[in-house]
Amino acid sequence: MKRTTRAFTAALLTGLALLTPAGAALADDPSASPSPSASDESAGPTEAGTTFRTATAIQQGRTATAEASTGDYLYWVFPADAGQRATVKAKITLPESTTRHGASTWQVDVYDGLRRRQACMYGRQTGKAAADASTVELACVLRTVRAWAEPWADDPLPGSYYVRLTVVGLPPSDLGLPVRTEVEVTSVDKGGAGDVDGTLSEPLVPGVSSVAQASDDSAAGDDGASDEASAGNGPEDGWSSGWWTDRWLWTVGGGILGSLAAVFGYSLTRGAGRPSRVPPGA
Secondary structure, rough: OHHHHHHHHHHHHHHHHHHHHHHHHHHHHHOOOOHHHHHHEOOOOOOOOOOOOEEEOOOOOEEEEEEOOOOEEEEEEEEEEEOEEEEEEEEEEEOHHHHHOOOOEEEEEOOOOOOOOOOOOOOEEEEEEOOOEEEEEEEEEEOOOOOOOOOOOOOOOOOEEEEHHHHHHEOOOHHHEEEEEEEEEEEOOOOOOOOOOOOOOEEOOOOOOHHHHHHHHHHHHHHHHHHHHHHHHOOOOOOOOOHHHHHHHHHHHHHHEEEEEHHHHHHHOOOOOOOOOOOOOO
């Protein structure tokens, strides 16, 4: 009887393991190697633009690479939504030291959708590579993106942000040497700490107004392609609506606590009421 029970239990556990996704995957493929599509989805573009208009679009969390020549201006563009604090990291792999004639200085700059240069809160925005250095790493931590700001303010707003990477100092004889660049953009959500009372009608994405107008006019052909191009400059999960913020939780929670405190205070101050031995109206 005990042997039968053990065998039944073992068979039941084996069946449950095979029914689970992990068990089924192991049964189908004992090696359980990751699918190539997963790695392809995390890979970024392998080129860079040379102007603002030709900037290569990248998504946050992906690494973009590009082969270029020393002296080129390299541009990428990424979306940043309200409440995000973006960090731009760049790595430049330099040519062999035997082919270079001295030190070089590299710099990464970030511009918003209005092409206003955004200051870095901290990070190594400009880096100097010695004559025998093999790589240079730069970083720029931007301010938290606000949902709305005054027209005269220089605050970062939701929309496209351009990354420009270039060399700002080197011996003239080193111009044109091949380099390899890597750029990655990540961000953290700062929550209600950066919330403001207001939102933009449209994110600062070049061409978003014309695309919206073309969509309203129900145009076809090239306008559809423009719509796809503009959509590629937005976050993968879309732009936030702007009405939701975790401040609603604090407001509702504060209101509930205030009501409970009022009820508790009233119960303390109203007393025990009229004693039973005292007749009404006395």
